[in-house]
Amino acid sequence: xxxxxxxxxxxxxxxxxxxxVAAEVATGKQVAVVVSAMSGKTNELVxxxxxxxxxxxxxxxxxxxxxxxxxxxxxxxAGLLAMTLRNMGLxxxxxxxxxxxxxxxxxxxxxxxxDIPPENLARAMDAGEIAVIAGFQGVDRQGRIATLxxxxxxxxxxxxxxxxxxxxxxxxxxxxxxxxxxxxxxKARKLARISYEEMLEMAxxxxxxxxxxxVELAMSQHVPLRVLSSFVEPGEAPGQGTIVCDEEEIVxxxxxxxxxxxxxxxxxxxxxxxxxxxxxxxxxxxxxxxNVNVDMIxxxxxxxxxxxxxxxxxxxxDAARTVEILRAAQSEIGFEDAQLNExxxxxxxxxxxxxxxxxxxxxxxxxxxxKGVNIQVISTSEIKISVLIDAAYTELAVRALxxxxxxxxx
Amino acid sequence: xxxxxxxxxxxxxxxxxxxxVAAEVATGKQVAVVVSAMSGKTNELVxxxxxxxxxxxxxxxxxxxxxxxxxxxxxxxAGLLAMTLRNMGLxxxxxxxxxxxxxxxxxxxxxxxxDIPPENLARAMDAGEIAVIAGFQGVDRQGRIATLxxxxxxxxxxxxxxxxxxxxxxxxxxxxxxxxxxxxxxKARKLARISYEEMLEMAxxxxxxxxxxxVELAMSQHVPLRVLSSFVEPGEAPGQGTIVCDEEEIVxxxxxxxxxxxxxxxxxxxxxxxxxxxxxxxxxxxxxxxNVNVDMIxxxxxxxxxxxxxxxxxxxxDAARTVEILRAAQSEIGFEDAQLNExxxxxxxxxxxxxxxxxxxxxxxxxxxxKGVNIQVISTSEIKISVLIDAAYTELAVRALxxxxxxxxx
Numbered sequence: 001x002x003x004x005x006x007x008x009x010x011x012x013x014x015x016x017x018x019x020x021v022a023a024e025v026a027t028g029k030q031v032a033v034v035v036s037a038m039s040g041k042t043n044e045l046v047x048x049x050x051x052x053x054x055x056x057x058x059x060x061x062x063x064x065x066x067x068x069x070x071x072x073x074x075x076x077x078a079g080l081l082a083m084t085l086r087n088m089g090l091x092x093x094x095x096x097x098x099x100x101x102x103x104x105x106x107x108x109x110x111x112x113x114x115d116i117p118p119e120n121l122a123r124a125m126d127a128g129e130i131a132v133i134a135g136f137q138g139v140d141r142q143g144r145i146a147t148l149x150x151x152x153x154x155x156x157x158x159x160x161x162x163x164x165x166x167x168x169x170x171x172x173x174x175x176x177x178x179x180x181x182x183x184x185x186x187k188a189r190k191l192a193r194i195s196y197e198e199m200l201e202m203a204x205x206x207x208x209x210x211x212x213x214x215v216e217l218a219m220s221q222h223v224p225l226r227v228l229s230s231f232v233e234p235g236e237a238p239g240q241g242t243i244v245c246d247e248e249e250i251v252x253x254x255x256x257x258x259x260x261x262x263x264x265x266x267x268x269x270x271x272x273x274x275x276x277x278x279x280x281x282x283x284x285x286x287x288x289x290x291n292v293n294v295d296m297i298x299x300x301x302x303x304x305x306x307x308x309x310x311x312x313x314x315x316x317x318d319a320a321r322t323v324e325i326l327r328a329a330q331s332e333i334g335f336e337d338a339q340l341n342e343x344x345x346x347x348x349x350x351x352x353x354x355x356x357x358x359x360x361x362x363x364x365x366x367x368x369x370x371k372g373v374n375i376q377v378i379s380t381s382e383i384k385i386s387v388l389i390d391a392a393y394t395e396l397a398v399r400a401l402x403x404x405x406x407x408x409x410x
Numbered sequence: 411x412x413x414x415x416x417x418x419x420x421x422x423x424x425x426x427x428x429x430x431v432a433a434e435v436a437t438g439k440q441v442a443v444v445v446s447a448m449s450g451k452t453n454e455l456v457x458x459x460x461x462x463x464x465x466x467x468x469x470x471x472x473x474x475x476x477x478x479x480x481x482x483x484x485x486x487x488a489g490l491l492a493m494t495l496r497n498m499g500l501x502x503x504x505x506x507x508x509x510x511x512x513x514x515x516x517x518x519x520x521x522x523x524x525d526i527p528p529e530n531l532a533r534a535m536d537a538g539e540i541a542v543i544a545g546f547q548g549v550d551r552q553g554r555i556a557t558l559x560x561x562x563x564x565x566x567x568x569x570x571x572x573x574x575x576x577x578x579x580x581x582x583x584x585x586x587x588x589x590x591x592x593x594x595x596x597k598a599r600k601l602a603r604i605s606y607e608e609m610l611e612m613a614x615x616x617x618x619x620x621x622x623x624x625v626e627l628a629m630s631q632h633v634p635l636r637v638l639s640s641f642v643e644p645g646e647a648p649g650q651g652t653i654v655c656d657e658e659e660i661v662x663x664x665x666x667x668x669x670x671x672x673x674x675x676x677x678x679x680x681x682x683x684x685x686x687x688x689x690x691x692x693x694x695x696x697x698x699x700x701n702v703n704v705d706m707i708x709x710x711x712x713x714x715x716x717x718x719x720x721x722x723x724x725x726x727x728d729a730a731r732t733v734e735i736l737r738a739a740q741s742e743i744g745f746e747d748a749q750l751n752e753x754x755x756x757x758x759x760x761x762x763x764x765x766x767x768x769x770x771x772x773x774x775x776x777x778x779x780x781k782g783v784n785i786q787v788i789s790t791s792e793i794k795i796s797v798l799i800d801a802a803y804t805e806l807a808v809r810a811l812x813x814x815x816x817x818x819x820x
Contacts, residue, residue, distance in 0.1 A: 011458065011461040011462060014462065045486065048421065048486070048490055049489070049490065049493060051421040052421060052424065052490045052491075052493040052494045052497065053493055053497055064503070065489045065490075065492040065493040065496070065503070065504055066489070066493070067489075068485060068486075068488065068489030068492070068504050068506075069485070069486050069489035069490055069493075071485075072482040072483075072485045072486050072489075073482075075478060075479070075481075075482045075485070076455065076458070076478075076479050076482050078478065079459070079475045079476070079477075079478030079479035079482075080458055080459065080462045080475075080479055081462075082475040082478070083459060083462040083463055083475040083476070083479075084462045086475070087462065087463055093474070093475070094475055094478050096478075096555075098508065099553060099554075143509060144509075145506075
């Protein structure tokens, strides 16, 4: 059972989590619980590290010490939940990353889990103890605290489930995975099941219900995954939520399962590039060296002979840096002008049914054209089509696509 | 160097601590820094544990989980200070109790340090790294986080100094140890030196500048100890503070070094006790079994034959429980009535010179009598005399004694 920040935001909510854990234990299952920091706490801690790092005019924070500070939030929640469970008469104890141990690499601030030896947890759980595990944190091979990056508690939970051979229920502030964001489209429906691949695309493309890496890990380790709500009243059951599973386990397949959107990207345009081999590798090689992830890419030829334009998207927080890096190499790359547009949104339709159905793209482009939405960049994979549009049209586009694929119909 | 909660209360103060550490490093010394939680943080964390424990109608908090929660405060400060030092161009890293390791017993919430193997710290410091150590916390032999009780960071600092063979400077919000509380007597003077024994009595008797156990440890381990102010402006030196040392190192001895007071005690009175052997052991045996510490005791005979009264003091937070325990055993002990008076203060004069000077008590009683202060209970040791008085007279008594022993004169 994994509970995120809003589910453990205060003592009353932690008691509610306690009741959900008690109900699960009452079914005879062995239970491990992974918790995030209380909502808002991580932001407070990060702000302090910013302040401590900002002392020397913009030096980056020392990441291993950043981890020491930020990991304390999950420590607090784990202790409080263990106390709460004990006071409900249950047998529980907290586990920090270094106690389990959850062994990570030393990429502080965005570490990856290398290994979770299951012996300690298994012994405690076999003895009837509920294991309350601090999410988001682990310990590197030098014995220093490491954190997994924002949303890392989902990954902690899936990794623990994989280590001890269990299923993973992600409790959150929504009661499952929806066909799209219900705040934008009130006709959005909760999905009973979704495949790992679709969930992975949904998460990558902007649906914030699960962290991408946690879905990858669940898929590769075959961990049964479920998303359900922690916001239930005493005595009320949390409902069935959404099961994330193998494609084969989904009987009724739809062509499109969901519509996702993201406003976290910015578009970089390079004009007047030499139309010669190697220019792309110069551009994207430099960005890769600087750890900038590039997402959608389109290359077009200008009217004048021998010149090309290139457009691509990067994460908004990398946008300004990307332009700086390229301008510093302007003469070597040979472009005439670089522009940045942060006022864009990526809207995507996702569905494993696309593999076997033609016409999905046509439906998308037609629906958007009917609403006068101009498509700036397109990218596709086997199971999704993404378009980059003017950010002002985001909600309009999401609703148009939700209707076009009849996602409001059962 | 040890910095308490008010010295690291926010990022600006942590930077000030950073400058003090840098100045110390610049003198060529190897430096370990022990830090408390940011002022107010421990109270916030304790309140949460109260809430989590209070869920089940007054069960005591599960102490090992209490420690998990509360220890997080020092973790945050240690990380932030290490970051701050690095951003000043210094080589620093944080150490949690379990990383050093600071090995404690398993008396959670009030653990005692068993051992600090010095190898890890010594290796890091020999390599030129400033060790920033989370105070107040350690790890028990089961690998669980343990805390040392309120004010435990002083003890952490002395224990680390003893382990690595160093001296211990306690930086606080005052610039040394005073003859009495300057908030009560403006003529209080800072002492250049005070003996361990006197400091121990001062701390036990209410002077809050150092935790009692830290002084005991410094005395038994011969750790040179100094109290000085962290509240200095950039470029300003912290001054000489007060050196706590062996009696032999103090050239100019005074009969009385200081006047301490405490309002943390309550007086329990038992009337109409049988005047038979064994009654005291019944009373104090029961209280010892319940972990109630008894301080001052006086027994008196009532006018009626064969009946006695007994008065003693206990800590205020144990007061109500003490009376309950005694009333439950009323018939067995055989007293007629029990009364509780929380409106009392203990005022003490302390000085190693008492060993060789008569008349110290007489001066005390005369000074108090002249101001009309009634003495309820008296207790003495080789180097101190304490009296219990009506709390309303506390300041008056402190000032009268400060003048009577001429502590305002150099």
